[in-house]
Amino acid sequence: MDQNFSINQLEQSRNVHDLKGLDSLRRAAQAGDDKALDEAAKQFEAIFVRMMLKSMRDAQDVLADKDSPFNSQQVKFYRDMHDQQLATDLATNGNLGLADIIVKQLGQNVDGYTPASVLRDDGNLSSINRNQIKALDNIQQQVLGPVSLPGNKQPAFADAEEFVAALLPHAEQAASQLGLDPKALVAQAAVETGWGQQMIHLSSGQNSHNLFGIKADSRWQGDKALVGTLEYEQGVAKPQKAAFRAYSSFADAMQDYVTFVRDNPRYSKAIEQASDSQAYFTELQQAGYATDPNYSNKILQVLNRLP
Structure with missing residues (x-):
């Protein structure tokens, strides 16, 4: 050498x-x-x-x-x-x-x-990657329809107290249609949005008001925001991109949630148990509302802490 x-x-x-x-x-x-x-x-x-x-x-x-x-x-x-x-x-x-x-x-x-x-x-690998991304975008638009520019998540409330105060009146009106405890809806929204600190916003900066992580499919004709989310596959969390519904107000978001679960046959057992929050969220999870295996437990833990 x-x-x-x-x-x-x-x-x-x-x-x-x-x-x-x-x-x-x-x-x-x-x-x-x-x-x-x-x-x-x-x-x-x-x-x-x-x-x-x-x-x-x-x-x-x-x-x-x-x-x-x-x-x-x-x-x-x-x-x-x-x-x-x-x-x-x-x-x-x-x-x-x-x-x-x-x-x-x-x-x-x-x-x-x-x-x-x-x-x-x-090797021109970057060009190949761009073509693959473009092809995936085209497929997504065919399935979902036009999607807003990529959104982001940012705070919409100063703290948990402000979050509850702003949403509870809307939750009371929505929950009455399901026979559910209004605070249970607030607790679910808290889990989905991190007490409003991870609210989905459109690329324009407008709040989507999406409180329950309801995704936008081809049936949704309103605005959409494409953001990152965690989905669980066999208990393992994996980051993905998904299009979510955007609303003009929190009241509209609450009402759409009521329509979403009430008119979907897969959630019929959950609706039957609406008077019992624990049973309701257990049935909701088993019906596939969320992929997180601890989804219902997280909501119930938040609910038990609410005054």
Whole structure:
């Protein structure tokens, strides 16, 4: 190995706990040393191997005996250190071959491989992504109809007290049509909007007044706002974009909620239990109103705190 670095110096970087060895690798790469690329590729492969080992360990921990002395935090700490070094050693031996592919891809003069710099310049990936996004937008417009420019979420109330005071009169009128406790509606709105601190606003800055997270489908003819939301799939929260209904006032939002749940057959069992807030929200969740598995519990916790 030429220039200012010896093979032994670079090999020290394979010890994941040897900061001096890692620094040697960094300086060798800066000096343009070909051996540094080879060593760095092996360490990238080691990262991949560590990820696989960690996944296997995590799966094992699920079934582990919590009372076993071999399942303590101290044991896991040293086990993880061992796995890190094991991954580096496996990568160094070239068992997977990933490092060789990285070297060929990042190298400049390897037959049969296009240099990474060319891919970055001429791959035209950004254009492909733009076309995919445009195609998805076209599909969405066909399903949802025209959507307002992307909206955002921002506060609409100074605090929880102001939130309750502003909404309770509208909730009393709406809840009477369902036979529901007005405060239950306020509690649901509080969960959906974070006590009014995460109210959906249109791109123009206008408040959508959407209190209950009701989405806009092809049947909705009013304004819409496209914003980020969390949807739960098999208990795991995933960020998504969705179009939500926009109203001219909180009174309109309350009335639309009443119509939405009352006229939809899937929520008929919830309406039958409207006199019992706990039963109502339990049935509402089971009918698929929200994907959050703790949705009804969150509302009931808020409801119990309301004066």
